[in-house]
Structures are given as C-alpha cells and as structure tokens.
Amino acid sequence: MESLKDIISTNADILGGLPVFAGTRVPVETLFFHVEKGITIDEFLEDFPSVSKRQVISVLEVANKLITSDHIDKIYEIAS
Numbered sequence: 421m422e423s424l425k426d427i428i429s430t431n432a433d434i435l436g437g438l439p440v441f442a443g444t445r446v447p448v449e450t451l452f453f454h455v456e457k458g459i460t461i462d463e464f465l466e467d468f469p470s471v472s473k474r475q476v477i478s479v480l481e482v483a484n485k486l487i488t489s490d491h492i493d494k495i496y497e498i499a500s
Contacts, residue, residue: 427478441479444470448479 429442439448446468454464461476 424482427475427482441468441471441475444468446471451476451479452483 425442427442428439428448430437430439434440434445435447440446441448450468451464451471454467455461459467461473465471465473465476
C-alpha cells in the first residue's frame with residue numbers, strides 16, 4: 421500500500437505549506453471544492469492533468485476513513 425506521503429505533500433516553499441497532491445502544486449482542498457460544486461472526478465482530472473486518478477481515489481479513501489472512524493470525535497472537537 422502507498423504511503424500518504426506518496427499522495428499528499430507539504431512544503432513551506434509550495435503554496436505556503438498547503439497540502440498538495442504529491443508532485444504537483446494542486447492543493448488537496450481543490451478536489452473537495454470541486455466535488456462540493458458537483459464537478460465530477462473526471463472533470464477535476466481534466467482541469468488538473470498533473471493529478472492522477474490514483475491520487476484522487478487515495479485522497480477520497482483517506483477522507484472516508486477519517487470521517488467514518490473513531491477520528492470523527494476529534495474532528496468535532498476541532499470544529500467546535
């Protein structure tokens with residue numbers, strides 16, 4: 421299985437340290453903004469060809485695990 425570091429990277433010199441898809445300058449949050457607006461994954465990939473479908477699927481799987489696991493309580497704590 422891939423390491424999260426192979427999917428997402430942070431570097432203070434790239435977009436001020438925002439999490440980006442590894443090997444790109446595309447912020448991970450951009451994927452969620454697109455999905456929120458009803459834009460399909462295929463359209464997202466057309467808009468950002470430097471991001472691979474494998475990266476998108478991996479990020480969504482990680483987000484799913486965080487939201488549907490014991491971590492949700494910590495998310496609620498942070499949000500309140």
